[in-house]
Amino acid sequence: xxxxxxxxxxxxxxxxxxxxxxxxxxxxxxxxxxxxxxxxxxxxxxxxxxxxxxxxxxxxxxxxxxxxxxxxxxxxxxxxxxxxxxxxxxxxxxxxxxxxxxxxxxxxxxxxxxxxxxxxxxxxxxxxxxxxxxxxxxxxxxxxxxxxxxxxxxxxxxxxxxxxxxxxxxxxxxxxxxxxxxxxxxxxxxxxxxxxxxxxxxxxxxxxxxxxxxxxxxxxxxxxxxxxxxxxxxxxxxxxxxxxxxxxxxxxxxxxxxxxxxxxxxxxxxxxxxxxxxxxxxxxxxxxxxxxxxxxxxxxxxxxxxxxxxxxxxxxxxxxxxxxxxxxxxxxxxxxxxxxxxxxxxxxxxxxxxxxxxxxxxxxxxxxxxxxxxxxxxxxxxxxxxxxxxxxxxxxxxxxxxxxxxxxxx
Amino acid sequence: xxxxxxxxxxxxxxxxxxxxxxxxxxxxxxxxxxxxxxxxxxxxxxxxxxxxxxxxxxxxxxxxxxxxxxxxxxxxxxxxxxxxxxxxxxxxxxxxxxxxxxxxxxxxxxxxxxxxxxxxxxxxxxxxxxxxxxxxxxxxxxxxxxxxxxxxxxxxxxxxxxxxxxxxxxxxxxxxxxxxxxxxxxxxxxxxxxxxxxxxxxxxxxxxxxxxxxxxxxxxxxxxxxxxxxxxxxxxxxxxxxxxxxxxxxxxxxxxxxxxxxxxxxxxxxxxxxxxxxxxxxxxxxxxxxxxxxxxxxxxxxxxxxxxxxxxxxxxxxxxxxxxxxxxxxxxxxxxxxxxxxxxxxxxxxxxxxxxxxxxxxxxxxxxxxxxxxxxxxxxxxxxxxxxxxxxxxxxxxxxxxxxxxxxxxxxxxxxxxxxxxxxxxxxxxxxxxxxx
Numbered sequence: 001x002x003x004x005x006x007x008x009x010x011x012x013x014x015x016x017x018x019x020x021x022x023x024x025x026x027x028x029x030x031x032x033x034x035x036x037x038x039x040x041x042x043x044x045x046x047x048x049x050x051x052x053x054x055x056x057x058x059x060x061x062x063x064x065x066x067x068x069x070x071x072x073x074x075x076x077x078x079x080x081x082x083x084x085x086x087x088x089x090x091x092x093x094x095x096x097x098x099x100x101x102x103x104x105x106x107x108x109x110x111x112x113x114x115x116x117x118x119x120x121x122x123x124x125x126x127x128x129x130x131x132x133x134x135x136x137x138x139x140x141x142x143x144x145x146x147x148x149x150x151x152x153x154x155x156x157x158x159x160x161x162x163x164x165x166x167x168x169x170x171x172x173x174x175x176x177x178x179x180x181x182x183x184x185x186x187x188x189x190x191x192x193x194x195x196x197x198x199x200x201x202x203x204x205x206x207x208x209x210x211x212x213x214x215x216x217x218x219x220x221x222x223x224x225x226x227x228x229x230x231x232x233x234x235x236x237x238x239x240x241x242x243x244x245x246x247x248x249x250x251x252x253x254x255x256x257x258x259x260x261x262x263x264x265x266x267x268x269x270x271x272x273x274x275x276x277x278x279x280x281x282x283x284x285x286x287x288x289x290x291x292x293x294x295x296x297x298x299x300x301x302x303x304x305x306x307x308x309x310x311x312x313x314x315x316x317x318x319x320x321x322x323x324x325x326x327x328x329x330x331x332x333x334x335x336x337x338x339x340x341x342x343x344x345x346x347x348x349x350x351x352x353x354x355x356x357x358x359x360x361x362x363x364x365x366x367x368x369x370x371x372x373x374x375x376x377x378x379x380x381x382x383x384x385x386x387x388x389x390x391x392x393x394x395x396x397x398x399x400x401x402x403x404x405x406x407x408x409x410x
Numbered sequence: 411x412x413x414x415x416x417x418x419x420x421x422x423x424x425x426x427x428x429x430x431x432x433x434x435x436x437x438x439x440x441x442x443x444x445x446x447x448x449x450x451x452x453x454x455x456x457x458x459x460x461x462x463x464x465x466x467x468x469x470x471x472x473x474x475x476x477x478x479x480x481x482x483x484x485x486x487x488x489x490x491x492x493x494x495x496x497x498x499x500x501x502x503x504x505x506x507x508x509x510x511x512x513x514x515x516x517x518x519x520x521x522x523x524x525x526x527x528x529x530x531x532x533x534x535x536x537x538x539x540x541x542x543x544x545x546x547x548x549x550x551x552x553x554x555x556x557x558x559x560x561x562x563x564x565x566x567x568x569x570x571x572x573x574x575x576x577x578x579x580x581x582x583x584x585x586x587x588x589x590x591x592x593x594x595x596x597x598x599x600x601x602x603x604x605x606x607x608x609x610x611x612x613x614x615x616x617x618x619x620x621x622x623x624x625x626x627x628x629x630x631x632x633x634x635x636x637x638x639x640x641x642x643x644x645x646x647x648x649x650x651x652x653x654x655x656x657x658x659x660x661x662x663x664x665x666x667x668x669x670x671x672x673x674x675x676x677x678x679x680x681x682x683x684x685x686x687x688x689x690x691x692x693x694x695x696x697x698x699x700x701x702x703x704x705x706x707x708x709x710x711x712x713x714x715x716x717x718x719x720x721x722x723x724x725x726x727x728x729x730x731x732x733x734x735x736x737x738x739x740x741x742x743x744x745x746x747x748x749x750x751x752x753x754x755x756x757x758x759x760x761x762x763x764x765x766x767x768x769x770x771x772x773x774x775x776x777x778x779x780x781x782x783x784x785x786x787x788x789x790x791x792x793x794x795x796x797x798x799x800x801x802x803x804x805x806x807x808x809x810x811x812x813x814x815x816x817x818x819x820x821x822x823x824x825x826x827x828x829x830x831x832x833x834x835x836x837x838x839x840x841x842x843x844x845x846x847x
Contacts, residue, residue, distance in 0.1 A: 015741055015830070015834065016738060016741060016742070019734060019735075019737055019738035019741070020738065022734050023731055023734045023735055023738070026727065026730065026731045026734065027731055029727075030724060030727045030728065030731070033724075034724060037720070062512075062514060062526050063514075064514045064516070064524045064586075064587070065586070065587055066514075066586055066633070067586075067587070067631070103611070108642045116477050116478070116642075117642065118642050154649075154650075155633065156648075156649060156650045156652070156653040157648055157649060158647065158648040228633075229512070229633055229635070261514055261523070261524050261525055261526055263525075263526065280798075280799050281715070281717050281798070281799060284717065284796060284797035284798050284799075285717050285720070285721070285797070287796060287797055288721055288724075288797045289724065292443065292724055292725070292728055295439050295443075295728075296728055296731060299435070299436050299439065299440075299731065299732060299735055300731070300735070302432045302435070302436070302735070303432070303436070303734075303735035303738055303739065305432075306428075306429055306432050306738070306739045306742060307738050307739070307741075307742055309742075310742030310743075310745070310746065313746070314745075314746075362720070365716075365719075366716045366719070366720060367716075
């Protein structure tokens with residue numbers, strides 16, 4: 001196929017050529033970035049939490065009388081006994097927060113008491129000796145809390161965490177090349193040192209904001225019941241009995257005492273709901289970018305079909321002449337496909353530069369990651385194929401123009 | 411002539427249905443995507459208190475010092491000590507302090523279950539500063555703040571829930587087992603974003619249900635349901651009292667200042683206050699204070715979710731592509747009629763008339779695209795809940811201004827896109843066209 005005559009012909013419809021190329025360029029720029037956003041968000045959404053999500057749910061119980069901390073503590077212990085006795089329940093534990101909750105206590109972790117800047121940040125999960133079994137999170141080193149180590153404290157009390165269990169990511173952050181087991185760290189605002197007695201497998205923090213990405217797997221389990229205005233109970237159902245347990249547990253709590261409030265709307269949440277809520281924004285963004293990409297590709301394809309059809313119509317006579325002079329139908333088909341490919345190359349060249357430019361700008365504006373070149377390359381391939389597909393219809397129609405057209409006047 | 415061209419436009423739309431449908435769809439999708447994301451963006455980035463946003467300032471004082479503060483910026487709220495001292499000083503026209511509370515409320519009657527209500531512990535100035543509208547009664551008085559009175563203001567919604575909407579002023583409400591006398595019921599009031607409490611991260615939360623005096627709430631040890639930030643090297647001691655008088659920040663403070671001069675004076679007062687704390691040995695660093703008005707504060711706190719900005723930008727890019735597409739298709743459509751134009755020109759039609767005719771025709775396409783866009787926007791509004799969190803999605807709605815804007819944007823954009831194809835059409839040489847035919 002000769003390219004030179006095509007280029008010469010293009011000069012006669014510069015405007016249309018430039019418009020198609022521009023459209024391809026802009027589409028490539030946006031679709032690349034949209035696909036990249038989708039990939040980033042879905043990657044975030046599929047991060048593991050490290051807990052037995054299928055069987056886990058949480059209950060939030062607000063106390064109607066918050067004044068007497070001792071009564072709250074007694075009530076919490078009675079609640080836990082009642083929950084653990086339920087047939088549908090495997091285990092239960094009290095806590096202030098849990099992975100993916102979105103808000104909660106995070107605390108600066110230090111290695112020395114007089115350190116000015118924190119070593120890292122970590123989520124604080126108030127726990128007891130049942131917490132690990134309830135979460136379904138395994139220890140990879142050290143030991144669990146014993147019942148006698150579990151204390152109780154009010155939120156404004158100083159924390160006396162003589163022993164803590166930490167997540168493996170936090171352990172690695174604190175001592176990149178050695179074991180943190182048995183060492184002391186400072187998790188309680190520079191007060192007492194805490195000895196690390198256990199290290200868990202992967203355990204996600206409650207923080208899900210992008211500022212906390214670096215701390216997303218830093219968690220500290222503190223051996224205490226937090227006597228706050230409310231408490232969460234983590235409950236692990238026996239396999240296959242999640243629904244039953246989610247019905248039984250609030251009833252059991254109300255049977256213990258009615259001096260509590262369990263919100264009808266979100267007082268009891270399965271972990272699937274917790275996860276859904278945590279990643280709502282990410283899912284929404286991924287869906288929106290998906291819709292925009294698909295519609296954009298469709299519109300670009302439609303635009304190419306429209307303009308090429310017009311060219312074919314305009315050039316029926318010339319096509320007829322070429323056919324009369326011996327050009328085969330294949331030659332005509334090839335002509336239009338090649339023409340589109342040339343325009344497409346021009347478009348994707350500009351588009352690739354634009355895509356990278358937009359991404360670099362977004363990196364500065366929205367704390368986004370750098371666009372991987374894989375997306376640009378696959379975007380280029382998709383758009384070139386799209387162009388060829390779109391042009392195929394009009395080109396086939398052009399190839400069917402009969403040589404007789406050459407003798408007709410328009 | 412306009413009516414005639416409009417008719418011609420409609421007729422030509424029918425002549426090339428496929429091409430026209432393509433254009434209408436491109437414009438419709440483009441304008442709908444832009445309008446849906448715009449409505450969300452508009453909702454989250456609006457001025458929550460338009461008349462007064464430049465007179466309301468939030469106050470920050472660095473109580474941590476350069477070693478421990480956040481890159482030179484003071485923490486984002488005040489300690490109890492600073493908040494109460496600044497409010498007691500009365501150096502502004504009005505001043506308020508607040509913290510987020512979530513007491514349990516026990517409705518009257520045996521059958522009712524207690525529930526958690528959300529609100530603020532604040533002072534009397536809050537209501538006049540933020541122009542809270544009242545349905546019944548009014549704000550409590552400054553004397554109630556000083557007298558640590560057990561009074562409360564409840565929202566229209568809570569009044570509906572508890573008293574069926576009747577005038578409940580003078581009646582009691584039980585919160586955390588203490589009884590408060592209702593002095594006022596607000597009309598529906600829900601500024602979005604909730605600029606006065608961005609510290610707690612409630613920017614787009616549900617409407618507030620109740621208010622009670624700050625002094626009283628502290629007396630009954632009602633704990634904050636919002637954030638409590640103690641920084642990285644603050645020893646907050648043991649027990650509630652140590653915490654209350656310690657260096658943890660949890661109290662946003664706002665002042666009302668009539669003009670720039672008053673703001674300048676207040677900034678000076680703040681600096682002096684910090685200098686005094688330095689002299690007293692509490693701060694070991696030079697005064698580091700901030701005074702930000704509502705819009706500065708919204709900017710500083712990045713209230714507009716990045717999702718909203720990104721999706722608006724992507725949608726605008728999408729619209730631009732749709733318009734480029736429309737330019738191409740209009741070009742094809744207009745140039746097909748070169749012969750017709752040639753005849754008209756040869757018969758004496760000036761270029762102006764050609765412009766007129768084709769721009770009106772493009773406007774017709776734009777109108778059709780706008781109508782489709784409107785339908786898609788309405789449909790999209792139902793789907794906003796799938797894409798954004800419920801508290802943000804409920805802010806986006808289709809109102810008259812959005813309908814008008816959808817149509818206007820569609821028509822104006824299409825007419826603008828039609829300028830180049832029209833220019834080409836008007837340049838058709840009559841002689842050449844006639845000859846070649």
